[in-house]
Amino acid sequence: MTALPNTRYVAHKRRVTEDKRLAAGRGNFVQDIQMPGTLHVAVLASPHPRANILSINADAALALPGVACVLTGAELYAATNPLYGGLPTPEVKWLPLAVGMTRYAGEWVCAVAATSRAIAEDAIELIEVDYESLPCIVDPEEALKDDAPLVHPGHKSNVLYRRTFTWGPVADDFAKSEETLSFRARWNRSSTVPIETFGALARWDQGRDMLEVWASIQMPNYAEQIANALRIPLNAVRVHQDVDVGGSYGVKRGIKHTIIVGYLSRKLGGVPVRLIEDRFDNMSGGDAHGPDRIFDTKVAFDRDGTIRSMKVRAIDDAGAYPGRGPFQLGKPIAALCGPYTVNSIEYEAISVTTNKTGQVPVRGFGQSPTNFMIETMVDKVARHLGMDRLVIRRKNFISPDAFPYEIPTGTKYDSGNYPVVLDKGVALADWQRLVKQREALRAKGRLAGIGIATCLEPGGGNNMFEYLMNPSAEITTFMEGCGIRIDGHGKITGVMGTTTSGQGHETLVATIMGEDLEREPDDIRVVHADSLAGLPTRSPVASRMAIMLGGAASGAARKIKDKLLKIAAHNLGKPESELEYDGGAIFDRADPARKLSWEQLCTIAHRQYHKLPPGMEPGLQAEYVWQVPRGGGLPDKDDKVQLYPCFSFQAHLALVDIDPDTGKVNILDYALAHDCGTVINPDIVRGMIIGGVAHGIGAALYEKFHYAPDGQFMSATFADYLIPSVFEVPFVKDVEHCTPSPLTSHGQKGSGEGGYLGAPACIASAVNDALAPRNLSLDSLPMRMMDIEALLNGDQPT
Amino acid sequence: MSEIKLTINGVTRTASAEPRTSLLDFIREHLGLTATHMGCEHGVCGACSVMLDGVPVRSCLMFAVQADGHDVMTAEGLRDADGAPGVIMDSFIEAHGMQCGYCTPGMMVATHALLSQSPDPTDDEIREAIGGNLCRCTGYAQIIEAIRIAAQRLRDAT
Structure with a gap:
């Protein structure tokens, strides 16, 4: 089924509500919130990747005028609980400030609160810490060895998680296949790195015995984690969600920062305390790094290109404090075979701890590295068989008439049309022209290559990867709530309960409520209720807000419409089935002159109880809390499970030119076709997709959090960690296709991650196509100039 | 503390700051203009860009005292006179x-x-x-x- 929706507002080009305040320089970022008497926090970072802390002397720091407090890990540990991770590893304690031992270079050892950030930084330099440096481990494979130094000695191993899943007849499929092939793919440590660092401001309200928090946050269960760590009731935490977040893409998870400022504010009698990371804090110790992964994959296939089975071992380096990082091995089970009809899969997932900063969730939650592995696999099979890379993809695609389609892991894909989307991408890119251009470049002595990659974008979320990896986490609920209030003047207010970090959630809610109630979205105000006033939310993760917040907004709007129809039926003396709702007014279909306007209906609801149906609640307000579709079930005895409900699809194509002398990659052409079902706002979707491509280009060619073998962190600035500028991002052509999801309010699916899921694989495919005439290949990201140059010179890449 | 007098978005303002205060911090914390943002504080990201005497500069890379007597325009200066987006x-x-x-x-x-x-x-x-x-x-x-x-x-x- 392919159709563009017949809509008033959904899918139409409309201005984005949030842009007005952001473009006018009137955003409300956490750094913009000024409170008199605020204390500013700076942190002391360990220079050692692994060391015993023998003593801390803060006398000189405390003597500095303006310093209010020096907080050590020992004091904080005595008064708070360790932070929440999720794996059953009780001896791996994640603490905001180190206690006894530091586990990575950059780990926070002390925090100073002072009347200005400058004074706090001065004080940090006056703290004397006596360290006993210890051998460290930064290579995840070395960390797996029996004699490796232990990052968490109490855990007695550096393995945080290790399990092999087998879905379907893997051994049989391998035995029956005509060919097999093995390879290693390396996704080095990178991340999203927003331009705004993380920041948190806390104020303990002594009059109410309550902690107020403003933070640059994007995380599920933030208030719950604060309450647990600070040992206070959950209803004594009020997180203000109307803070504009300056980009996140998964990483804005400053729980340890929040615990520090929350604890300090309470200890210091309710003075506001804020911690705004500087760039070094952010990159070295801010818990902002993403997956760091080694895939060893074996694939079984026939000579006609049919891929039958795959065996994947993924070693993921979680760093010193795992947090939610290890679960980024679990989520990709949602789409472990991509858009292809693979019959069986073996998946060994290994999470290992090392002396690096902790891993946090990053856009796609492990899907982008996994997709890079899957697409590398398909390209390698094609190359081995001498098959065209488009042909092998078409041959293995799930057929458009096979949906809902269950992959071996038990997850059902909701809908899709992969061949058509690929065809649209190929047409947009003009494949024959790309081939001609590539050949012309090669004739001139350049290395040129065409990249092709597809990706599935699981959207909507659910928590089942956690249960799969830790069955004590019996969490099947994954919900989102939205409220609607129509006041006595007939004005509509939508109430959401989470922050926004560039995804345009206010626009989303207003567009969907406007669509369903047939009212102008620009007249709908959307507010972010704080965590005590708002409805349950799981926050903007998992490419889920169009699906879940959109669905909740639609559900709330439909409740209002139902109520209006009941009011009209009562007043017009006709059953609801004989009435027509039109733009907010309701009329009698048999006699359209008998009509109640929107204003009249709102007046009745708010002021004329005598005209309400007997027993009806007065006012016009509704709440809707929606459980994720197809969510709620536990895995079966074979570990088959529904992970995420909706599956968007993209096809990426690129032409690259590599300078054979320097290894510099120039992207000459980039085209992509995308299908995320119904598009709610075309500008938002296009922006997220192209932004995701830019982010993926960074992961493919430039971005690496590099640790030297001695454990020192080498890329703590934007001069060392290279984010693509406008010169590195080509003009991206895009074309849309719409296969609506049958599971969502308007057929929408997720769109925030796909660009980032497809681009790294596409660039890698292009680079390898360019290297093919020299019989070279490179399967490690990022493919930096120096790596390609080394490969061309016959050196080992660094 | 040093007294700094400058023209910002067409208005002459005077405020005191430590000599080590960056122009960025001065604009945000001392003058209360928050459109200018802190991104990297080492001159790479450009989030703190302002116009100084008609030329774009990084406000994180200069001290407020260096702007004494100069003309600064921040993003707020791109609004219309009535405060609406320019x-x-x-x-x-x-x-x-x-x-x-x-x-x-x-x-x-x-x-x-x-x-x-x-x-x-x-x-x-x-x-x-x-x-x-x-x-x-x-x-x-x-x-x-x-x-x-x-x-x-x-x-x-x-």
Whole structure:
């Protein structure tokens, strides 16, 4: 089924509500919130990747005028609980400030609160810490060895998680296949790195015995984690969600920062305390790094290109404090075979701890590295068989008439049309022209290559990867709530309960409520209720807000419409089935002159109880809390499970030119076709997709959090960690296709991650196509100039 | 403490600050103008861009005392007199030339710098003008479109 929706507002080009305040320089970022008497926090970072802390002397720091407090890990540990991770590893304690031992270079050892950030930084330099440096481990494979130094000695191993899943007849499929092939793919440590660092401001309200928090946050269960760590009731935490977040893409998870400022504010009698990371804090110790992964994959296939089975071992380096990082091995089970009809899969997932900063969730939650592995696999099979890379993809695609389609892991894909989307991408890119251009470049002595990659974008979320990896986490609920209030003047207010970090959630809610109630979205105000006033939310993760917040907004709007129809039926003396709702007014279909306007209906609801149906609640307000579709079930005895409900699809194509002398990659052409079902706002979707491509280009060619073998962190600035500028991002052509999801309010699916899921694989495919005439290949990201140059010179890449 | 007197967005302001205070911190913390954003504090990202005597600079890379007696324009200076979004701002809204909005003020200052010198820029000139401003959300496409719209509108207005 392919159709563009017949809509008033959904899918139409409309201005984005949030842009007005952001473009006018009137955003409300956490750094913009000024409170008199605020204390500013700076942190002391360990220079050692692994060391015993023998003593801390803060006398000189405390003597500095303006310093209010020096907080050590020992004091904080005595008064708070360790932070929440999720794996059953009780001896791996994640603490905001180190206690006894530091586990990575950059780990926070002390925090100073002072009347200005400058004074706090001065004080940090006056703290004397006596360290006993210890051998460290930064290579995840070395960390797996029996004699490796232990990052968490109490855990007695550096393995945080290790399990092999087998879905379907893997051994049989391998035995029956005509060919097999093995390879290693390396996704080095990178991340999203927003331009705004993380920041948190806390104020303990002594009059109410309550902690107020403003933070640059994007995380599920933030208030719950604060309450647990600070040992206070959950209803004594009020997180203000109307803070504009300056980009996140998964990483804005400053729980340890929040615990520090929350604890300090309470200890210091309710003075506001804020911690705004500087760039070094952010990159070295801010818990902002993403997956760091080694895939060893074996694939079984026939000579006609049919891929039958795959065996994947993924070693993921979680760093010193795992947090939610290890679960980024679990989520990709949602789409472990991509858009292809693979019959069986073996998946060994290994999470290992090392002396690096902790891993946090990053856009796609492990899907982008996994997709890079899957697409590398398909390209390698094609190359081995001498098959065209488009042909092998078409041959293995799930057929458009096979949906809902269950992959071996038990997850059902909701809908899709992969061949058509690929065809649209190929047409947009003009494949024959790309081939001609590539050949012309090669004739001139350049290395040129065409990249092709597809990706599935699981959207909507659910928590089942956690249960799969830790069955004590019996969490099947994954919900989102939205409220609607129509006041006595007939004005509509939508109430959401989470922050926004560039995804345009206010626009989303207003567009969907406007669509369903047939009212102008620009007249709908959307507010972010704080965590005590708002409805349950799981926050903007998992490419889920169009699906879940959109669905909740639609559900709330439909409740209002139902109520209006009941009011009209009562007043017009006709059953609801004989009435027509039109733009907010309701009329009698048999006699359209008998009509109640929107204003009249709102007046009745708010002021004329005598005209309400007997027993009806007065006012016009509704709440809707929606459980994720197809969510709620536990895995079966074979570990088959529904992970995420909706599956968007993209096809990426690129032409690259590599300078054979320097290894510099120039992207000459980039085209992509995308299908995320119904598009709610075309500008938002296009922006997220192209932004995701830019982010993926960074992961493919430039971005690496590099640790030297001695454990020192080498890329703590934007001069060392290279984010693509406008010169590195080509003009991206895009074309849309719409296969609506049958599971969502308007057929929408997720769109925030796909660009980032497809681009790294596409660039890698292009680079390898360019290297093919020299019989070279490179399967490690990022493919930096120096790596390609080394490969061309016959050196080992660094 | 040093007394610093400067013209900011056409208004003369005086405030005291430590000599080590960056122009960025001075603008945000001492003058209370929060559109200028802190991104990297080492001159790479451009989120803190302001105009100094008509030239775009990084406010994180200079001290406030160095701006004493100079003319500064921040992104707030791109608003219309009544506080509504000016032409450049409105063009960024029209093209959705942002997502989170954090790099946006710096991008708009760079746009202002470009269009004051080159009212009909080529795409290469646009890229050059924002080449020192990092955006992590958009991939730059809609920012470039916003600048094209702004250029057209400003040309139409003159």
